[in-house]
Amino acid sequence: MALICGHDAPAYGLPLCEHIRTATAERVDHYIHYTGRGAETQRICGLCRNEAATAVTAAVCEDCFDEREGDGLGVFGHPEVVDASRPVPGAVENLPLPDDAGRVLDIAPIEQGFLLLCDDGRILRWDPEPGTCTKVARSTVVVPAGAQPWCGRAKALRLHASRDGAFAAVVIDHGQTGEVIDLSTGLVTIPLDNGGYHSYTVPFSLAFAEHAGRTVVLHRADWRVIEVADAATGAPVTRIPMVEAHTPWAGCFHGALHLSPEGTRIASDAWWWQPTGMVMAWDVPRWLADGESSWPQDIGLARLPFCEGYWNRPVVWLDENRLVLGGLGDDELEIVPGARVFDLRDRQEDDPMRPTEVATFGGPEGRFFAAHGLLFSLSEAGLVIWDPATGARLGTLDGFRPTHHDTVRGELLEFSATGLRRWRTAHATA
Numbered sequence: 281m282a283l284i285c286g287h288d289a290p291a292y293g294l295p296l297c298e299h300i301r302t303a304t305a306e307r308v309d310h311y312i313h314y315t316g317r318g319a320e321t322q323r324i325c326g327l328c329r330n331e332a333a334t335a336v337t338a339a340v341c342e343d344c345f346d347e348r349e350g351d352g353l354g355v356f357g358h359p360e361v362v363d364a365s366r367p368v369p370g371a372v373e374n375l376p377l378p379d380d381a382g383r384v385l386d387i388a389p390i391e392q393g394f395l396l397l398c399d400d401g402r403i404l405r406w407d408p409e410p411g412t413c414t415k416v417a418r419s420t421v422v423v424p425a426g427a428q429p430w431c432g433r434a435k436a437l438r439l440h441a442s443r444d445g446a447f448a449a450v451v452i453d454h455g456q457t458g459e460v461i462d463l464s465t466g467l468v469t470i471p472l473d474n475g476g477y478h479s480y481t482v483p484f485s486l487a488f489a490e491h492a493g494r495t496v497v498l499h500r501a502d503w504r505v506i507e508v509a510d511a512a513t514g515a516p517v518t519r520i521p522m523v524e525a526h527t528p529w530a531g532c533f534h535g536a537l538h539l540s541p542e543g544t545r546i547a548s549d550a551w552w553w554q555p556t557g558m559v560m561a562w563d564v565p566r567w568l569a570d571g572e573s574s575w576p577q578d579i580g581l582a583r584l585p586f587c588e589g590y591w592n593r594p595v596v597w598l599d600e601n602r603l604v605l606g607g608l609g610d611d612e613l614e615i616v617p618g619a620r621v622f623d624l625r626d627r628q629e630d631d632p633m634r635p636t637e638v639a640t641f642g643g644p645e646g647r648f649f650a651a652h653g654l655l656f657s658l659s660e661a662g663l664v665i666w667d668p669a670t671g672a673r674l675g676t677l678d679g680f681r682p683t684h685h686d687t688v689r690g691e692l693l694e695f696s697a698t699g700l701r702r703w704r705t706a707h708a709t710a
């Protein structure tokens with residue numbers, strides 16, 4: 281059956297208002313209109329914006345859509361937020377930092393408690409239960425004097441730790457250098473340097489993982505290459521192949537790395553020219569075992585939808601297969617709070633690198649966390665809990681704004697200058 285444009289072709293893009301659809305002399309600029317029915321959107325003109333509730337839209341074919349492609353004027357309306365809120369149980373506990381730590385810049389949960397990075401470079405191993413606090417290393421990584429933020433992204437020291445607490449990494453987010461330290465000796469095993477090419481645009485890509493009984497560290501060794509090395513010796517394990525040809529990953533500037541809970545997949549919050557944000561994800565064990573030759577098919581490389589000018593976005597794994605991206609829309613100027621859930625096992629027929637989007641809903645914003653199959657986000661009020669299958673808001677924990685996820689003890693942590701506050705994620709399932 282023919283579309284309203286008269287062409288017997290598949291519907292393409294968002295439905296258009298009749299003014300955009302019928303414009304002949306010139307292209308008509310558009311608003312993205314959230315109708316309030318789920319996450320449904322349409323393109324409407326300035327006239328229709330005033331009567332948005334009654335705007336009549338219809339789908340056209342790809343050629344007609346492209347012919348009428350004007351400039352974006354922004355977003356109007358909101359996606360629907362389904363509220364199924366109930367009281368959130370469980371108290372938020374205070375946990376003061378040890379007195380001798382001084383000013384603490386970052387923390388990292390480990391099996392024996394926490395590592396603390398102090399502003400004088402000391403790394404402390406702190407177990408709050410017996411109340412022990414031991415200096416295990418001193419980092420020499422410092423933010424260069426006079427460093428200026430770029431687009432609000434300040435250079436800052438960041439602490440990472442292997443789960444067993446045997447290794448730490450101190451890096452400069454939005455910077456160039458860092459180091460991996462063996463905490464049994466206090467010695468640097470891997471000096472880190474990403475070459476500095478546009479490194480101010482992303483957090484320093486770094487993640488610890490396990491491979492063949494060893495702790496390995498994944499790090500950005502070059503703007504487009506993630507290398508894997510043995511954390512104890514620095515011996516190379518593998519890396520993303522450095523290819524010159526136009527390939528689906530060769531031109532990506534890697535950003536924050538997000539490892540799945542069991543470590544079987546990893547996502548990089550990457551971007552490429554224009555700049556366009558593009559989260560990519562791949563399987564870890566096969567890559568580490570088979571090396572560069574496993575790219576891209578054998579490691580299930582996935583490319584998530586592009587978003588103009590937008591990366592460093594909320595990203596979290598619900599489990600080993602489902603990845604959640606924060607923000608609805610495909611342009612930085614049109615992003616609205618929301619979540620998009622992708623299942624990496626299921627790919628689109630016409631694009632095997634594109635995972636199927638299994639849920640899309642409005643509401644979640646700020647940093648994302650996940651536990652027990654639930655999605656957690658932040659609002660001005662505090663922590664918000666969501667059902668990622670239905671998109672329903674399940675509750676809000678006022679005044680608690682976590683910064684870290686302690687997966688060892690199953691707690692969300694709010695780290696600030698005054699100490700830690702913590703809340704058990706299992707309360708969300710009660």
Ligand SMILES: [Zn+2]
Binds near residue numbers: 297299300326328
């Ligand atoms: Zn219109």
Ligand SMILES: [Zn+2]
Binds near residue numbers: 285340341342343
């Ligand atoms: Zn048409």
